[in-house]
Amino acid sequence: MSKAHPLHANQPRPLEGVLDMSSQNKKQNLLEVDDLTMRFGGLIAVNKVKLNVEKGQIVSIIGPNGAGKTTVFNCLTGFYKPSDGRIRYRGENITGSKNHEISLKGIVRTFQHVRLFKSMTVLENLLVAQHRHLNTNLLSGLFKTPAYRRSEREALDCAAYWLDKVNLTEMANRDAGNLAYGQQRRLEIARCMVTRPDMLMLDEPAAGLNPQETKELDELICDLRDHHDVSVMLIEHDMKLVMEISDHIYVINQGTPLADGTPEQIKNNPDVIKAYLGEA
Amino acid sequence: MNAVNFKNAIITSIVFVILASFMMGVQLVPDGTGLAITFADPVRIEALAIALAVLFVFQLFRSPITSSWQTFRNALPLPEQGLTEALQAQGEKHPRLKQLTIAFVLAGLIIWPFYASRGSVDLATLALIYVMLGLGLNIVVGLAGLLDLGYVGFYAVGAYSYALLNQYLGLDFWSCLLISGLIAAFFGFILGFPVLRLRGDYLAIVTLGFGEIIRILLLNWTSITGGPNGISQIPKPTLFGLEFSRRAKEEGNIPFHEFFGIDYSSGYKVIFLYLLALVLVIVTLWVINRLLRMPIGRAWEALREDDIACQSLGMNKTAIKLSAFTIGAAFAGFAGTFFAARQGFISPESFTFIESAIILAIVVLGGMGSQMGVVLAAIIMTVLPELAREFNEYRMLMFGLLMVFMMIWRPAGLIPMKRPHIALKDNDEQSSSASRKPAQAA
Numbered sequence: 001m002s003k004a005h006p007l008h009a010n011q012p013r014p015l016e017g018v019l020d021m022s023s024q025n026k027k028q029n030l031l032e033v034d035d036l037t038m039r040f041g042g043l044i045a046v047n048k049v050k051l052n053v054e055k056g057q058i059v060s061i062i063g064p065n066g067a068g069k070t071t072v073f074n075c076l077t078g079f080y081k082p083s084d085g086r087i088r089y090r091g092e093n094i095t096g097s098k099n100h101e102i103s104l105k106g107i108v109r110t111f112q113h114v115r116l117f118k119s120m121t122v123l124e125n126l127l128v129a130q131h132r133h134l135n136t137n138l139l140s141g142l143f144k145t146p147a148y149r150r151s152e153r154e155a156l157d158c159a160a161y162w163l164d165k166v167n168l169t170e171m172a173n174r175d176a177g178n179l180a181y182g183q184q185r186r187l188e189i190a191r192c193m194v195t196r197p198d199m200l201m202l203d204e205p206a207a208g209l210n211p212q213e214t215k216e217l218d219e220l221i222c223d224l225r226d227h228h229d230v231s232v233m234l235i236e237h238d239m240k241l242v243m244e245i246s247d248h249i250y251v252i253n254q255g256t257p258l259a260d261g262t263p264e265q266i267k268n269n270p271d272v273i274k275a276y277l278g279e280a
Numbered sequence: 281m282n283a284v285n286f287k288n289a290i291i292t293s294i295v296f297v298i299l300a301s302f303m304m305g306v307q308l309v310p311d312g313t314g315l316a317i318t319f320a321d322p323v324r325i326e327a328l329a330i331a332l333a334v335l336f337v338f339q340l341f342r343s344p345i346t347s348s349w350q351t352f353r354n355a356l357p358l359p360e361q362g363l364t365e366a367l368q369a370q371g372e373k374h375p376r377l378k379q380l381t382i383a384f385v386l387a388g389l390i391i392w393p394f395y396a397s398r399g400s401v402d403l404a405t406l407a408l409i410y411v412m413l414g415l416g417l418n419i420v421v422g423l424a425g426l427l428d429l430g431y432v433g434f435y436a437v438g439a440y441s442y443a444l445l446n447q448y449l450g451l452d453f454w455s456c457l458l459i460s461g462l463i464a465a466f467f468g469f470i471l472g473f474p475v476l477r478l479r480g481d482y483l484a485i486v487t488l489g490f491g492e493i494i495r496i497l498l499l500n501w502t503s504i505t506g507g508p509n510g511i512s513q514i515p516k517p518t519l520f521g522l523e524f525s526r527r528a529k530e531e532g533n534i535p536f537h538e539f540f541g542i543d544y545s546s547g548y549k550v551i552f553l554y555l556l557a558l559v560l561v562i563v564t565l566w567v568i569n570r571l572l573r574m575p576i577g578r579a580w581e582a583l584r585e586d587d588i589a590c591q592s593l594g595m596n597k598t599a600i601k602l603s604a605f606t607i608g609a610a611f612a613g614f615a616g617t618f619f620a621a622r623q624g625f626i627s628p629e630s631f632t633f634i635e636s637a638i639i640l641a642i643v644v645l646g647g648m649g650s651q652m653g654v655v656l657a658a659i660i661m662t663v664l665p666e667l668a669r670e671f672n673e674y675r676m677l678m679f680g681l682l683m684v685f686m687m688i689w690r691p692a693g694l695i696p697m698k699r700p701h702i703a704l705k706d707n708d709e710q711s712s713s714a715s716r717k718p719a720q721a722a
C-alpha cells in the first residue's frame with residue numbers, strides 16, 4: 001500500500017502549500033514560541049525558550065537529560081500551563097489552552113514513556129484515537145444507522161491503512177500491552193496519525209530501539225512529512241538520526257536555549273560540543 | 281520461615297487483638313440510664329484466641345502455604361479457566377451456534393417460571409434487578425474505571441421518582457419507567473459535574489457521601505417522601521392496561537384473569553413481574569453491548585486505561601466521565617422504578633450503603649467490564665444468601681471471604697472481560713461486499 005490513503009488525500013487543509021512549497025517555505029510559520037518559561041516552585045525548568053516550526057519541517061530539540069525538553073513539549077501541548085511566554089499556532093494564541101483543545105487543533109504527541117491503552121487491542125487503540133472523526137451520536141450508534149456504519153467503516157479503513165504502514169496488521173487484535181517495545185512505539189505513532197494531525201511531536205521515539213528499528217523510524221518520519229502533510233517536532237538523543245532528518249535543530253541546556261541552526265551549524269558549534277562533552 | 285514472616289505475624293496478631301477486643305471483646309450494655317461496658321463471655325474469648333493462633337501460624341508459614349496452594353492449583357486441571365475461553369472461542373468461530381445457544385437459553389428463561397415455585401420466581405426477579413444494577417454500575421466502575429460507592433443513590437432516585445410521580449401526579453408505571461430513568465440520569469449528570477475532577481479514592485469517598493445525602497434527604501423530607509415510613513401502595517405494572525390483582529384498582533381497568541376468562545391466581549403477577557424484569561435485563565444487555573462497541577464505549581475504556589493519553593488525542597476527559605456517570609445512573613433509575621413497582625412499598629431503608637457495596641461486589645466478583653460475569657455474579661450474590669438463610673448473620677463475613685478467595689483464585693473476576701475481535705477488511709473481495717453488510721465487522 002503505497003498510495004496515500006483516500007481519507008487523507010480528501011481532507012480539506014486550510015494551508016495547502018505542498019505544491020508551491022518553494023515560494024512559501026520561508027513564510028509559513030506553523031508554530032511560533034516566544035520566551036517560553038516554566039517554573040516549578042524555585043526550579044526554572046524552561047527559561048525563555050524560542051522556537052519556530054515551519055510547515056513541512058522536521059525540527060529537533062536536543063539537550064542533555066533534565067534539560068527541560070519534555071517540559072517544553074508539555075507546555076506546547078497544554079499539559080502544563082506555561083509560567084510565561086507565548087505560543088502561537090497558525091497565528092492563533094494557544095498559550096494555556098486545555099490539553100484536548102490543543103490536540104483538536106491538530107497538534108498531537110507521543111510520550112517519552114509509551115502510553116498506550118494497554119488492555120485494549122491494537123485496533124481499538126487506533127479506533128479510540130479517531131473519536132472526534134466518528135459519529136458519536138448515541139441513537140445512531142444504538143440502531144446502526146447507515147451514517148454510523150459508514151463512519152465506523154471509514155475508521156476501520158483508516159486504522160487498517162496505518163497498521164499496514166507501521167507493520168502491525170498481524171497484531172490488529174492483540175492486546176497493545178503485549179506488543180514488543182518497538183511495536184508499541186510504532187503503534188503510538190500510528191495512533192497519533194489516525195487523528196489526522198498537522199503537527200506531530202515525538203518525545204524520544206528512538207529510545208530503546210535497535211539500529212534496524214531506528215532506521216525504519218527514520219524512514220517513517222520522513223515519509224510522514226513528505227506524504228502525509230505533517231510537520232514534526234522531535235526530541236531525540238540519537239544524534240545520527242537527528243542530524244540525518246532534521247531541517248532545524250534547537251539545543252537546550254539546563255532549560256536555557258543554547259544554540260539553534262541547521263544540523264551542519266549545530267555539529268560545529270563550540271558551545272554545543274562543550275555542553276555535550278561536559279555532560280559526558 | 282524468616283524474620284520478615286515473623287514480623288508480619290506479630291503485626292497481624294497485634295492488629296487482630298486490637299480490632300477484636302474493641303469489636304468483639306467488649307459490649308455496651310444498657311445500665312439504668314447509662315451504658316456499661318461488659319466483657320464478652322468466655323466462649324467467645326476462647327474462639328478469638330483460636331482465631332488468633334490460626335492467624336499467627338498462617339502468617340508465619342505463609343509462603344510455604346501459598347506455594348503449596350499454587351502447586352496444588354497447577355496440578356488441578358481447572359476446567360473453568362479453559363471452559364469459558366473455549367466457549368467464547370467456539371462462539372467466535374460459529375456465530376450460528378452462538379445464536380442458537382442464546383435462543384435456547386432465552387426460551388428456557390421464559391418457560392421456566394411456569395414450572396418453578398412462586399418463591400423461586402420471586403427470587404429470580406430480585407436477582408434480575410441486581411443484574412440490571414450490576415450492569416449499570418459496571419459501566420461506571422468496570423468500563424470507565426470510576427469507583428462509585430454511592431450508586432444506590434440513583435437507584436433510590438429511580439424508585440422514589442416512580443413512587444412520588446404516581447402518588448402526586450397519578451402517572452402509571454410505563455411512563456414513569458422512562459421519566460425515572462431520565463431523572464436518575466439527570467442526577468448522575470449534576471452530581472457528576474463537581475466530583476469528576478477527583479480521582480480514585482477521593483472520588484470514591486465523595487460518591488459515598490452523595491449516596492448517603494440522597495438517603496438522608498429522603499429520610500428527613502417527611503412532608504413529601506413520608507420519611508422513615510416510606511411510601512406504600514405503589515401500583516404494580518400493568519400489561520397494556522390489564523391489572524394483575526383480583527379486582528381492578530382503577531376505574532375502567534380490567535384484571536388480567538377476567539380479560540382472558542381464566543381463574544384468578546396470584547402466581548400470574550409473580551410470573552409477569554419476572555418476565556418484565558427479564559425484558560428489562562435483556563434490553564439493558566443489548567444497549568450496553570452496543571455501547572461497548574461504539575465510540576463512546578471505547579472512550580470509556582480508554583479513559584480507564586490512560587487518561588493522559590486520552591486527552592492528548594483530543595478527547596474531553598470530563599465529558600467522557602460524565603457520560604459514563606449519566607448512563608450508569610439511568611440504568612439504576614430503571615432498576616429503581618421496577619423495584620418500587622415490585623415491592624409496592626419503599627422506604628429509605630432499602631437504599632443504604634450496604635446496597636452499594638453489594639452491587640459493587642457483584643461487579644468485582646463478576647469481572648470488571650464483563651457483562652456475563654456480572655450476570656453470573658448478581659445471581660450468585662442474590663441466590664446464595666437465600667439458600668444459606670440460617671447463616672444470615674454471617675452474610676457480610678461470607679461476602680468478605682468470597683472476595684478474599686476471588687482475589688487469590690481469579691483476580692480478574694469469574695468471567696474476565698474479553699476484548700471484541702474486530703475483523704479488518706483483509707481483501708478486496710470483502711471490501712466490495714462491505715458496503716452491503718458492514719454489520720459483520722461490529
Ligand SMILES: Nc1ncnc2c1ncn2[C@@H]1O[C@H](COP(=O)(O)OP(=O)(O)O)[C@@H](O)[C@H]1O
Nearest residue numbers: 040043045063064065066067068069070071072
Ligand atoms: N511536574 C514537575 N514538577 C517539578 N519538576 C519538574 C516537573 N517536570 C519536570 N520537572 C523538572 O524539570 C527539569 C526538566 O525535566 P524534563 O523536561 O523532563 O527534561 P528532559 O526531557 O530534557 O530530560 C528536571 O529537572 C525535572 O526534574
Ligand SMILES: [Mg+2]
Nearest residue numbers: 069070071112
Ligand atoms: Mg524527557
